[in-house]
Amino acid sequence: MADHFEEIEKLGGVDLQFITHGHDLNPAFHAEAYDRFRCKLCYHKAAAAVVRKKTQCPAQEFGHDGLQLGADFEAIYFPGHTPGHSVYRWRRSGTRFLFTGHVMIFDGGRWKLNYNPTKAPKGTQFDHLAEAEHFLPTHAYGTEEFHTLNKRTRALFLEAVKQAWDAPKPSDRDVF
Numbered sequence: 001m002a003d004h005f006e007e008i009e010k011l012g013g014v015d016l017q018f019i020t021h022g023h024d025l026n027p028a029f030h031a032e033a034y035d036r037f038r039c040k041l042c043y044h045k046a047a048a049a050v051v052r053k054k055t056q057c058p059a060q061e062f063g064h065d066g067l068q069l070g071a072d073f074e075a076i077y078f079p080g081h082t083p084g085h086s087v088y089r090w091r092r093s094g095t096r097f098l099f100t101g102h103v104m105i106f107d108g109g110r111w112k113l114n115y116n117p118t119k120a121p122k123g124t125q126f127d128h129l130a131e132a133e134h135f136l137p138t139h140a141y142g143t144e145e146f147h148t149l150n151k152r153t154r155a156l157f158l159e160a161v162k163q164a165w166d167a168p169k170p171s172d173r174d175v176f
């Protein structure tokens with residue numbers, strides 16, 4: 001990414017660097033980005049304890065309600081893997097990208113969702129997360145760098161989300 005700093009500068013620089021949770025944060029890279037762009041780190045406030053151990057750079061935090069930036073970018077709290085884990089959805093020219101951190105992996109024909117829906121505020125729905133064309137994890141697991149949803153994998157995703165309500169702990173799930 002640092003190789004692209006010059007291009008990014010031409011495009012107007014960076015105001016915020018988003019991380020889904022503390023594991024996403026590479027402190028050396030952030031320091032480099034901060035030196036160049038003065039970008040704040042942006043994450044769920046429940047991730048602060050881990051993040052603040054890695055960097056003292058200025059931050060912008062959000063809560064369970066997530067964050068909406070303009071009409072095309074939002075942060076969505078998706079709890080379970082770590083306190084405050086969140087995902088980000090970005091829309092560009094009608095295509096929606098969901099940045100899934102460490103919590104949504106499509107591998108071996110099934111979804112592994114590392115989340116616990118009961119940690120979210122009562123009544124929270126997660127079905128709308130399937131409203132995306134591409135899921136991009138922080139690290140590739142299995143065979144895919146990222147996953148492009150199709151009719152079948154979108155339906156499987158909705159099923160996995162539903163089943164998580166019956167077995168909130170990922171380790172208790174047989175299928176997903």
Ligand SMILES: [Zn+2]
Nearest residue numbers: 021023081102
């Ligand atoms: Zn993680």
